[in-house]
Amino acid sequence: MDEQTNPAELVLAARRGDDEAFYRLMVLHHDKLYRIAFAYFRSEADALEAIQEVTYRAYMKLHSLRKPDYAGTWLVRILINYCNDERRRRSRQAEYRSGGIPDERADVTEIRAVRDSLESALDVLEPRQKQIVILKYFEDLTIREIAAAMQYPDGTIKTWLYKALRKLKDYMRKDGEPD
Structure with a gap:
């Protein structure tokens, strides 16, 4: 060569x-x-x-x-x-x-609408509940890690998380109308 x-x-x-x-x-x-x-x-x-x-x-x-x-x-x-x-x-x-998950080029206004809707839903929660939901589902922390960070027992965190999720579910069921 x-x-x-x-x-x-x-x-x-x-x-x-x-x-x-x-x-x-x-x-x-x-x-x-x-x-x-x-x-x-x-x-x-x-x-x-x-x-x-x-x-x-x-x-x-x-x-x-x-x-x-x-x-x-x-x-x-x-x-x-x-x-x-x-x-x-x-x-x-x-x-x-075909109606599946949108790709990364989804319309920016749709993304903003979802974000605004999520923020509105989180606003119905008490500050402690909101913090737990954010730590659990946005920061991906375990119940034990959240309990250590907030200095409460695991059971207390589980109870607050359950109540927060129940409140969010009720809020979403009412089409965004708070209690």
Whole structure:
């Protein structure tokens, strides 16, 4: 293999700013990358889009490639990560369209509405109850950790949490109308 097609030499040249060397590196691995992407998506357009994204990611992260001799393996790993991410994204979009959980691009106004509704519901609780609910469900603390933090027995925390959840349930059942 001469210097023109040695992947390690192409990586080193590309790191020095030789865009032509980076282009040759991508051409050298194009067929293999295309076959893998096509196997994932079964679509020429999606496979080509995947290669385009991998090319961009590789160009931006070329400095992070530790061993230039493994450029091909590195590119394949980037491609597989992209393909897996894209499949998950498409799955979430399909769930969202079919009434499932919205994806991360959900409308900001919807997120604000949910947050406002949750804050309103928490406002019906006594301060101690609100604190326990926040520690339990927002901070993911155990009953024992909450009891230690608030310096009350576990049983007392459980009772207050039960009463808080009952109050929230009643509040939600009444469509947000406080007692």
